[in-house]
Amino acid sequence: MTSMNFEPIQLTRGQAVRKWIKDHNPPWIALTILFLLLFCGLFANFIVGDPMTNDLKARQIPPFTDIKHIFGTDILGKDMTARLVFGCRSVLMVTAPSIIVALLIGTAVGLLAGYARGWVDSVLMRITDATLGFPSILVAMLIVTFVGTGYTGVIIAVTATTWARFARMIRGEVLSVRERDFVVLAGILGVSPVMIMWRHLMPNVINTLMVMISLMIGQVILLEASLSFLGIGMSPGEPAWGIMVAEGRQQLLTTWWVSLFPGILITLVVMAFNFFGDWLRDYLDPRLRRAR
Amino acid sequence: MSEELLLKVENLRTHFHTKTGIVKAVDGIDFELRKGETLGIVGESGSGKSMTAWSILGMVPKPAGRIESGRILYHGEDLVQKSDDEMREIRGTGICMVMQDPLTSLNPVINIKKQLTETLELEYDEDKPSLVQRAIGLLSSVNIPAPEMRVTSFPHEMSGGMRQRVVGAISISRSPDILIADEPTTSLDVTIQLQYLKLLKDIQEETGVGIIFITHDFGIVAKMCDRVAVMYAGNIIEQADVVELFDNPQHPYTQALLKSVPDLDDDVDMLPTIEGQPPDLANTPSGCVFRDRCPNVADHNPDLGMGLVEVKPGHFVDQCCVMR
Numbered sequence: 001m002t003s004m005n006f007e008p009i010q011l012t013r014g015q016a017v018r019k020w021i022k023d024h025n026p027p028w029i030a031l032t033i034l035f036l037l038l039f040c041g042l043f044a045n046f047i048v049g050d051p052m053t054n055d056l057k058a059r060q061i062p063p064f065t066d067i068k069h070i071f072g073t074d075i076l077g078k079d080m081t082a083r084l085v086f087g088c089r090s091v092l093m094v095t096a097p098s099i100i101v102a103l104l105i106g107t108a109v110g111l112l113a114g115y116a117r118g119w120v121d122s123v124l125m126r127i128t129d130a131t132l133g134f135p136s137i138l139v140a141m142l143i144v145t146f147v148g149t150g151y152t153g154v155i156i157a158v159t160a161t162t163w164a165r166f167a168r169m170i171r172g173e174v175l176s177v178r179e180r181d182f183v184v185l186a187g188i189l190g191v192s193p194v195m196i197m198w199r200h201l202m203p204n205v206i207n208t209l210m211v212m213i214s215l216m217i218g219q220v221i222l223l224e225a226s227l228s229f230l231g232i233g234m235s236p237g238e239p240a241w242g243i244m245v246a247e248g249r250q251q252l253l254t255t256w257w258v259s260l261f262p263g264i265l266i267t268l269v270v271m272a273f274n275f276f277g278d279w280l281r282d283y284l285d286p287r288l289r290r291a292r
Numbered sequence: 293m294s295e296e297l298l299l300k301v302e303n304l305r306t307h308f309h310t311k312t313g314i315v316k317a318v319d320g321i322d323f324e325l326r327k328g329e330t331l332g333i334v335g336e337s338g339s340g341k342s343m344t345a346w347s348i349l350g351m352v353p354k355p356a357g358r359i360e361s362g363r364i365l366y367h368g369e370d371l372v373q374k375s376d377d378e379m380r381e382i383r384g385t386g387i388c389m390v391m392q393d394p395l396t397s398l399n400p401v402i403n404i405k406k407q408l409t410e411t412l413e414l415e416y417d418e419d420k421p422s423l424v425q426r427a428i429g430l431l432s433s434v435n436i437p438a439p440e441m442r443v444t445s446f447p448h449e450m451s452g453g454m455r456q457r458v459v460g461a462i463s464i465s466r467s468p469d470i471l472i473a474d475e476p477t478t479s480l481d482v483t484i485q486l487q488y489l490k491l492l493k494d495i496q497e498e499t500g501v502g503i504i505f506i507t508h509d510f511g512i513v514a515k516m517c518d519r520v521a522v523m524y525a526g527n528i529i530e531q532a533d534v535v536e537l538f539d540n541p542q543h544p545y546t547q548a549l550l551k552s553v554p555d556l557d558d559d560v561d562m563l564p565t566i567e568g569q570p571p572d573l574a575n576t577p578s579g580c581v582f583r584d585r586c587p588n589v590a591d592h593n594p595d596l597g598m599g600l601v602e603v604k605p606g607h608f609v610d611q612c613c614v615m616r
Contacts, residue, residue, distance in 0.1 A: 118355075181396040182407075185459070188349055189411045189466065190384030199410060203401040285401075 024283055030275035033268055040088035048082035051239040055079075063257045074244075074258045075251060084261055086239035091269065094151060094240075095220050098158035099213060105159070106166025107209065111197050113167070114174025125171065128164045136161035137226060144232045154233050158220055169212055173205040207281050214277020218270030225266060241266050298470055298502045299325040299348070304362035306340075306347045313574040317343040319526035319581075320362070320598060325470065328496060330503040332513040332534070334549070335523030336570060341506045344523070345472045348504075349387060350379035366470075384411065388468040390476045394456035398447040404431070404458055405443045408465060415466045430461040434491060453484035457491065464495055471495075472504045477512065489516055510553045514538065519606075522546050525571050525581040527598045532607040542609040544586050580612040588613075 011019060040047065055077035063072040063080070071080035113124040131139075140157035147153040177183060183200050191199075225242025227233030229249075234240045236247075241262035248258030306318040318340045325331050333341045346352050348364055350371060364371040366386060374382065391397050399407055408427035409420070416423065424443065431439035434457040447455055456476065463471060473492065477485040489512065496503055505516050513520055514534060521531040522545065530543040541547045548566045568585040577583055583594035592612050600608035 181391045181393055182399040184351075185389070185391060185397050185462065186410070187351065187380075188383050188389045189462065190380045190382075190414060191410060192380070195410070199402065199406070200399050204399070206401075 025279075027275045027279045030272040030279075033272035034276060037088050037091065037269055037272075040085045041092040042089075044086045044089045048085045049079060051078060051082040051086040052237060053078065060251075060255045062255075063261075071261055072255075072257045074247060075255060080257065080261060083239040083244060084241075084265060087241040087244065087262060087265065090234065090238065090240040091221060091224075094154050094158070094224055094234075095217060098155045098162065098220055099217055101155070101159045102163040102216070103166055103209070103213065106163040107170050107202075107205075109163070109167040110170025111174055111201055111205075114171040115178055115193065115197050115201060121171075124167070128167045128171075131161070131164035132168065134161075136223060137230070140223065140227055141230070141232055144227065149232055149235055151234070154224055154227055157227065158223055161223070162216060162220060165216065166209075166212060169208060170205055173208050174201050177201055177204045207284050210280045210284060211277050214273045214280065217273040221266055221270055296327040297324060298327055298366070299504075300363075300365040301344075301348070302363045302365070304344070304347060304364060305360040306343050306352055307358060307360050308353075308356045309358065310356060310574070315574045316526050316576060317357070317573060318347060319576070321521075321523070321526075321528045322600065323521050323528065323531060325502045325504060327469070327502055328500045329519065330496065330505055330517045332505045332507060332517035332520040333523055334508055334510065334513055334520060336508060338570065338573070339523040340526040340573075341523055342474055345389060345474055345504065345506060348470075348472065349383055349389060350374065350376070351383075384414065384466045384468065386468055387470040387472065388463045388466065389472040389474060390459060390463045392475045393479050394452055394459050395447075395479070397459040397462075398455055400447055403444050403446050404450075407458075408443075408462060411462060411465045430465055431458070434458070434461045434495075435487075436461075452480060453487065456480060456484070456488055460488070460491060460495070464499070464501070467499060468501060469499075470502045470504065472506070474506045475508070477507075477509075485512075492516070510538075510550065522549070525576055526573060527581055527610070528600065528608075529582065529598075529610045530608065531600065532604075536604070536607050540604075540607070542603060542607070543582075543613055544588050545582055548587075580610065582610075583612075 055073065057077065058066075058069065058073050059077040060075055061069050061073045064070065065072075069079050069081065071084060073079055074083070109124050109128065113121040113128075139161050143157040143160055144153045147156050178201065183196060186196050186200055221241075224233055224240065225245060228238075228240050228242030229246035231246070234243055236243065244262040245259045245266075248255060248260070248262075252259055301321060301323050304318055304321050305316070308315040308317055321340075321344065323331060333344060335341050343352070343357075347359055348371065352359060359372050362372065366382065371379065371382065398404075405424060405427055408430060409423045412423045412426050416426065418426075428439045428443050431442060436442050436454060436457055442450070442454075447458075450458065471492075476492075477488055480488060492503065493516070495501060503516075505512070507513060517534050519531065520534050520537045521528045522537075522543065523529070524545050530537065530541065530546045537546065538550065541550055545566070548564065551564045552566075554560075554563060566585055571577060571581060571584065579596060580586070580592070580594040581598060583589055583592075586592065586594065594612050596612045599611045601611045601614055603609050603614060
């Protein structure tokens with residue numbers, strides 16, 4: 001029997017990239033949509049004109065009839081193309097910060113409650129339950145009433161209603177992970193509780209977290225859209241997809257495009273995040289990572 | 293064998309306060325562990341072996357579990373009186389534990405290097421590269437081939453025996469002087485078992501670590517241990533040097549346990565068993581805990597409370613078997 005000697009095969013950069021893509025099979029359509037969202041959000045002011053200008057002479061132009069307004073204009077003659085593109089920016093500016101803050105609060109609460117247990121767990125989880133118990137739209141309305149409409153108000157409202165979902169989920173995961181032998185062993189070896197939470201519990205719940213994020217992004221976009229739709233989110237006239245759906249609602253039979261296009265975009269982005277999250281969960285699991 | 297006393301457990305009682313009553317998991321045990329010595333604790337499931345270990349480590353599940361009385365003297369200091377923070381310092385540096393299952397004792401999502409350096413950095417105030425060097429050194433000391441390559445592996449990329457070695461390496465990473473091994477070989481196949489036991493012996497010879505070996509396998513006891521304590525229903529009912537215990541068991545329970553070990557030379561259809569069930573630990577009989585199952589109960593004095601008496605130098609048996 002010959003001795004087995006594995007020479008590491010040197011790959012060129014191009015080959016390595018191709019191998020990575022072949023091994024991991026990233027979700028191309030979802031990634032393209034997310035990339036376009038990011039690109040449009042960052043460079044909206046270079047791509048299209050002002051989304052706020054009313055042009056009463058060019059009101060309610062149907063889509064695909066005028067080269068200057070490909071996606072038509074709304075009842076005040078605002079260019080739909082510009083508004084749709086600027087809508088990406090409001091998604092980035094509201095969704096991203098609210099998800100990040102909700103995630104940080106929720107994860108911290110969940111880790112602490114799950115690891116400490118006892119009265120800490122009881123107190124934190126009763127607060128979480130209370131938060132989950134209220135209808136999120138109602139809470140958001142209350143908060144916006146106090147803080148005021150606009151970006152800050154919406155971000156605070158969305159954060160206040162979503163952190164509890166992260167906390168609940170993470171606590172449940174932590175409760176099962178903390179009983180496993182490696183956490184006990186780390187405790188025996190004198191590793192401090194903070195380090196146990198950070199090194200042993202966090203990495204084991206991060207998969208769940210990633211999937212949660214991708215699902216929550218969709219929900220947050222919908223919540224923002226609902227708030228704007230109800231007139232307590234972004235100020236009326238702002239280029240947010242939710243507001244646009246709301247504005248178009250009254251003329252749905254005549255100027256249907258005002259609601260339809262932002263609606264389609266919300267659906268696409270939410271789905272893209274879900275597919276991306278699904279893929280990310282598999283990619284982040286080391287057991288699946290090298291096995292393929 | 294060196295004479296330095298590492299651990300002295302005196303009249304340790306660990307009870308659980310549950311809705312159905314007080315469960316006396318450990319009910320008044322005494323033993324000693326010296327440097328370089330291996331003490332085997334044998335007994336059936338639920339006899340209090342593991343709870344003895346958790347009591348020594350100060351990790352009795354709270355709030356139900358509580359050490360009711362007794363002292364655990366470690367280098368002359370009573371561990372029962374220590375706070376959680378003080379115990380955290382003592383665990384790892386002084387007393388460590390190897391658990392049953394190598395598959396779950398390692399964190400599946402971080403690599404071996406991180407898991408080893410995590411404890412090494414508590415022990416040594418050094419920069420990352422030298423900690424990694426120490427980690428590689430530890431892996432080679434537990435006979436892991438190609439440790440430089442293995443150190444970046446994830447647990448799932450290793451075999452069961454290799455994982456158990458890595459767990460061993462982690463356990464000795466802070467060079468403890470007491471190692472508690474709680475059935476560390478139950479989930480390994482027999483050849484790997486043998487290798488692992490040899491490894492533990494080698495570590496002991498090199499470092500002089502005192503090992504408390506919890507098992508129910510008398511084969512392993514014979515191979516590994518210097519002294520043996522037999523536990524039954526939260527009590528130590530017999531304690532002796534390993535040769536003495538195998539040759540001259542005094543307590544009927546120990547005798548029955550030894551008889552139930554299968555022997556290749558004898559052709560038997562049925563192994564002997566002990567009549568009855570171990571007592572409910574929330575409701576143990578008064579006097580001798582073994583009285584309901586004891587074949588010689590008529591000759592004994594089962595109303596005598598539990599307590600060891602020395603029948604020969606170094607050989608202790610529960611008093612009800614001896615005092616008539």
